[in-house]
Amino acid sequence: MVDVSQHELVPEHTVLEEDVLEEVLSEYDIDRTDLPKIKRNDSALPDEAAVGDVVKIVRNSRTTDQAVVYRLVVE
């Protein structure tokens, strides 16, 4: 099986700890369902991610150094 995370198009995905998530949500004043979504069967998703988790994605941005985005894991 190919290791998807090694591909240059795939940024780093990590599952976010619950307390860090709270901080993020309160900083932006949003609910977790307001976040963009990622499917649970997404190839780039870490194995330990479950539905309802939030993954942190660190993109190598075209316009700034690094862009951090969050996606909610959905069914």
Add this chain to the structure above:
Amino acid sequence: MTEVAYDVDDDTVAVVEDTDLPRRLKDQVYATLEERGDATVDDADELAKAVEARYLDTRVDPLDPVGTVSAQSIGEPGTQLTMNTFHYAGVAEIDVTQGLPRLIELVDARKTPDTPMMTIYLEDEYATEREKAHEVVWKIEATKILALGDVSTNVADMRVQISLNEDTLQERMITPEEVAEIIQDNLGVKAIQQGTQIEFGPEEPSYRDLLQLVEELREITFKGIEDISRVVIRREELDDGSEEFILYTEGSAFGDALEIEGVDASRSTCNNIHEIHRNLGIEAAREAIIEETNNTLAEQGLDDVNVRHLMLVADMMTNRGEIESIGRHGISGSKDSVLARAAFEVTVNHLLNAAIHGEVDELDGVTENVIVGKPIKLGTGDVDLRMGSTTSGSGRAD
């Protein structure tokens, strides 16, 4: 202390690093300072501050209608794109859809592009030795019977005779036994193989069945991936002066290709955003949409469209974790508001369905409020201003 790759003194670095600029801009500031050579720390400070002020100034204001700006910024140059579909794209004589048709194909998120193709990078020795690169080619390119030898039909005996070409077999690394076996498996007839000769025929002598068999024989893929009709090898120079072989394919099967030995699964790509989504996930698909739209515009000399607009489009298309098209069947069709959907396309259907189901419109969005004649929640429309009631002294106008 931050290490920088430019010849500037520590105080200058401290001054520049102190600003709120992204790395890219800081580097440009260093480059400029280095070029000047005689710039003092005060000069550096002044420059950095000026750049920072300009940077903060040009950022998007809160409540700016970025979507509308993007739509116009992509739409205007879009009028200059070629409507002519077929043209050879710069690389490797492979036909690739360009211009407006390609852009439409991307934002419509078509299941398969008009001209699917892959760019396959190779690993280690496969990338440097032509023989090795060819090995990969034969594993990818679909090999049909006509490439392996001559087919003739003997009508008198009701037999199909294949005379295989030994050199071709060797080159493509397939034996006559394998060929015979594949024929048996696919056609369900007994194939007699002797050396490079293979012979078979219908069970009952029938002219129609015989022709049918030949038809089917031509369709069998003996080696490689069925969807890939052609592979072109190109030797390309890298930035560091060395050369490597890169494969361009007509037709794509991204998932299968990544599994093949010798294929560099960290760089190879294809132009089908759905295949990328399936194999590499939604983030890679987003990246691919930006890259493809950007390249399509750049090929037509419209590379001055700011990439941020394309990023916004890609963000919207991948927001729900799967690729959605822009338009009635995608984003615009899945809006919450009835009025916003009705304003886009097929007005009557939306209104009728909404009436039947008793839908409620919360009037949160822009379109709905324009329809009912209320101020929209964008720009100054979302800000409440209150006049100050306590002023002291002379009546100033503010």
